[in-house]
Amino acid sequence: MNLSTKEPFDTLVGVDIGGTKVDVLVTDSELSPLAEVRSKVKSNSPEDFVSSIRLAVSEALNKAGTSIPQVRGIGIGIPGQVVPEEGTVRNAVNLELSEFPLARILSDQFDSLPIFLEKDVHNAAVDAFLRVNENNHIENLAFVNIGTGISAGLVLNGRLYRGEHGMAGEIGHSVFLPDGPHCSCGNFGCLEALAAGPAIERLGREAVESGKSTRIDVATSQGVFSAAAQGDEVAGNILQKVGGYLGQALQNLVMAYDVGKIVLGGGVSREGKRLLEPILQEWSRMAEASTLAASLLLPEIIEVVPADHKPGVWGAIFVAQKRLGSYDHIKSGNVTKRLANLKL
Amino acid sequence: MNLSTKEPFDTLVGVDIGGTKVDVLVTDSELSPLAEVRSKVKSNSPEDFVSSIRLAVSEALNKAGTSIPQVRGIGIGIPGQVVPEEGTVRNAVNLELSEFPLARILSDQFDSLPIFLEKDVHNAAVDAFLRVNENNHIENLAFVNIGTGISAGLVLNGRLYRGEHGMAGEIGHSVFLPDGPHCSCGNFGCLEALAAGPAIERLGREAVESGKSTRIDVATSQGVFSAAAQGDEVAGNILQKVGGYLGQALQNLVMAYDVGKIVLGGGVSREGKRLLEPILQEWSRMAEASTLAASLLLPEIIEVVPADHKPGVWGAIFVAQKRLGSYDHIKSGNVTKRLANLKL
Numbered sequence: 044m045n046l047s048t049k050e051p052f053d054t055l056v057g058v059d060i061g062g063t064k065v066d067v068l069v070t071d072s073e074l075s076p077l078a079e080v081r082s083k084v085k086s087n088s089p090e091d092f093v094s095s096i097r098l099a100v101s102e103a104l105n106k107a108g109t110s111i112p113q114v115r116g117i118g119i120g121i122p123g124q125v126v127p128e129e130g131t132v133r134n135a136v137n138l139e140l141s142e143f144p145l146a147r148i149l150s151d152q153f154d155s156l157p158i159f160l161e162k163d164v165h166n167a168a169v170d171a172f173l174r175v176n177e178n179n180h181i182e183n184l185a186f187v188n189i190g191t192g193i194s195a196g197l198v199l200n201g202r203l204y205r206g207e208h209g210m211a212g213e214i215g216h217s218v219f220l221p222d223g224p225h226c227s228c229g230n231f232g233c234l235e236a237l238a239a240g241p242a243i244e245r246l247g248r249e250a251v252e253s254g255k256s257t258r259i260d261v262a263t264s265q266g267v268f269s270a271a272a273q274g275d276e277v278a279g280n281i282l283q284k285v286g287g288y289l290g291q292a293l294q295n296l297v298m299a300y301d302v303g304k305i306v307l308g309g310g311v312s313r314e315g316k317r318l319l320e321p322i323l324q325e326w327s328r329m330a331e332a333s334t335l336a337a338s339l340l341l342p343e344i345i346e347v348v349p350a351d352h353k354p355g356v357w358g359a360i361f362v363a364q365k366r367l368g369s370y371d372h373i374k375s376g377n378v379t380k381r382l383a384n385l386k387l
Numbered sequence: 388m389n390l391s392t393k394e395p396f397d398t399l400v401g402v403d404i405g406g407t408k409v410d411v412l413v414t415d416s417e418l419s420p421l422a423e424v425r426s427k428v429k430s431n432s433p434e435d436f437v438s439s440i441r442l443a444v445s446e447a448l449n450k451a452g453t454s455i456p457q458v459r460g461i462g463i464g465i466p467g468q469v470v471p472e473e474g475t476v477r478n479a480v481n482l483e484l485s486e487f488p489l490a491r492i493l494s495d496q497f498d499s500l501p502i503f504l505e506k507d508v509h510n511a512a513v514d515a516f517l518r519v520n521e522n523n524h525i526e527n528l529a530f531v532n533i534g535t536g537i538s539a540g541l542v543l544n545g546r547l548y549r550g551e552h553g554m555a556g557e558i559g560h561s562v563f564l565p566d567g568p569h570c571s572c573g574n575f576g577c578l579e580a581l582a583a584g585p586a587i588e589r590l591g592r593e594a595v596e597s598g599k600s601t602r603i604d605v606a607t608s609q610g611v612f613s614a615a616a617q618g619d620e621v622a623g624n625i626l627q628k629v630g631g632y633l634g635q636a637l638q639n640l641v642m643a644y645d646v647g648k649i650v651l652g653g654g655v656s657r658e659g660k661r662l663l664e665p666i667l668q669e670w671s672r673m674a675e676a677s678t679l680a681a682s683l684l685l686p687e688i689i690e691v692v693p694a695d696h697k698p699g700v701w702g703a704i705f706v707a708q709k710r711l712g713s714y715d716h717i718k719s720g721n722v723t724k725r726l727a728n729l730k731l
Contacts, residue, residue, distance in 0.1 A: 213643075218639070228680070295558075295639065335560055
């Protein structure tokens with residue numbers, strides 16, 4: 044490590060805002076992590092919301108032994124419809140406001156620091172794209188978040204793809220079973236209502252309540268996964284069903300986008316192999332039947348984010364670094380080259 | 388019309404190769420049509436195939452009163468997996484060859500003319516993108532071909548999107564009903580097996596064979612459409628069902644890509660309103676249930692190609708013109724500007 048990596052004005056901050064929690068990461072100019080913080084998001088009012096984000100950032104800077112005057116910029120990811128040029132968000136989970144200028148408000152509170160706002164899965168897709176291309180040459184990638192909801196972030200033709208209204212990748216609300224369960228969006232049989240965390244939890248609860256002989260702990264989707272891992276047949280069948288829907292959804296994604304890589308992240312994806320296996324079984328079933336499927340549904344194109352890696356905050360850091368420019372100094376790996384190739 | 392439009396060396400040729408027929412269009416330097424030809428494609432052997440394409444082009448040039456030495460370039464669209472830089476096609480409907488260098492072979496036969504090969508729906512998407520942007524500013528568009536099969540061509544971020552293997556937009560093979568009818572690709576319940584021309588025909592035939600009281604003419608999918616137009620209930624129900632699947636597929640497309648416009652082309656789309664109505668009914672049903680759906684599923688984003696317009700040949704012309712460069716002279720509309728903005 045050389046002296047320049049310790050220059051205080053080179054600090055970057057990445058923020059990933061979720062439904063209830065916010066993750067903050069502080070890095071030095073080499074993009075090496077200095078400190079991480081996870082804290083609660085308040086959603087009583089816009090003021091409380093903003094102040095909870097501000098406090099989390101300050102706490103992380105303290106922990107890193109640095110402060111706002113030393114920060115070059117902050118990247119932020121938030122679920123919702125984001126207009127990056129304006130730094131505004133709409134339909135955010137925590138904010139029932141039609142248009143909220145989050146970047147400007149935070150910048151005002153942080154000495155006019157440059158703040159870069161993106162949809163959370165878009166940041167995560169940037170992180171996935173840069174990491175995958177450490178050892179690959181892939182132009183088209185989907186990051187699929189499977190957690191409380193399901194959504195995708197896309198890098199297509201080497202460029203972050205937002206769509207006409209910043210809503211690209213809302214695959215969780217693709218209708219799969221028009222007569223299926225009710226979804227939070229109001230429709231029926233959306234992918235999210237069939238295969239996200241709460242759907243797995245619901246299927247587990249229904250199995251228990253129906254009196255089936257099962258070891259499922261009703262409280263969480265993890266309960267279903269761990270029961271299945273212990274050989275519980277009822278839990279295994281649930282994962283088979285969920286994996287079937289996810290396999291079908293990822294098949295749709297491959298047919299529609301012809302991506303070179305799919306990276307799975309989010310709470311449910313932390314189950315790793317236990318989630319991946321039924322998905323790949325569904326793919327293998329389709330590939331056996333069809334040469335087109337066989338040529339495109341290659342198991343190796345799906346990767347699961349390691350359980351300890353946070354693509355959302357890392358993506359926020361990369362986006363901030365890319366927007367700020369001047370990353371020629373970064374010596375770790377070939378990050379500079381990959382950042383230069385990425386288009387936002 | 389000024390003299391320059393009659394300069395013989397400014398002629399362009401567009402070719403759209405289908406399963407059984409080939410369309411050829413010859414234009415002058417202003418992209419005004421000079422002659423059109425439709426003829427049969429021979430598929431007995433690669434030699435017969437190439438010679439049937441060559442003959443169709445020669446016939447169209449004759450008809451236009453021009454010949455190969457006056458042609459600047461030829462754009463060609465073909466269904467299959469195309470590598471444009473190499474001018475090769477694989478898995479083409481007519482050619483059971485693993486990799487066929489169609490552009491080079493034709494160029495050899497046509498005095499080394501520049502030949503630009505693309506997947507057919509990609510060309511059609513370029514045509515749709517240029518036409519839609521005559522009066523709009525749309526960056527993201529899907530052209531959806533509904534005919535013997537179903538597939539999409541995409542322009543995303545103002546650039547033709549091909550995917551990692553040139554296979555983007557194969558939405559006809561997105562699985563919709565895992566227990567559904569057998570698809571030509573080998574799988575079950577693909578969109579194509581539920582809603583393309585042959586599927587409509589099959590549903591009509593099944594209704595007739597089951598002895599239902601219906602005016603459907605069993606021979607074609609048009610028979611189902613015209614019976615429905617005459618108030619035939621059985622035919623109406625078939626179109627309702629097919630429109631439901633298509634509505635769901637186009638909803639998936641909007642959720643995945645967040646396109647600003649969907650242009651429907653292909654044989655089945657010539658039914659126009661009769662096809663569009665059940666699709667929009669499905670969209671309206673979804674929009675009533677969900678604010679997300681209501682904000683994205685706007686009826687006006689779907690357009691049907693006029694029955695007399697051939698997006699495939701026109702797209703081939705535009706792609707050839709764009710690749711050849713130097714289109715500043717074109718005076719009709721703002722074609723020059725739109726060609727300049729398009730990225731291939």
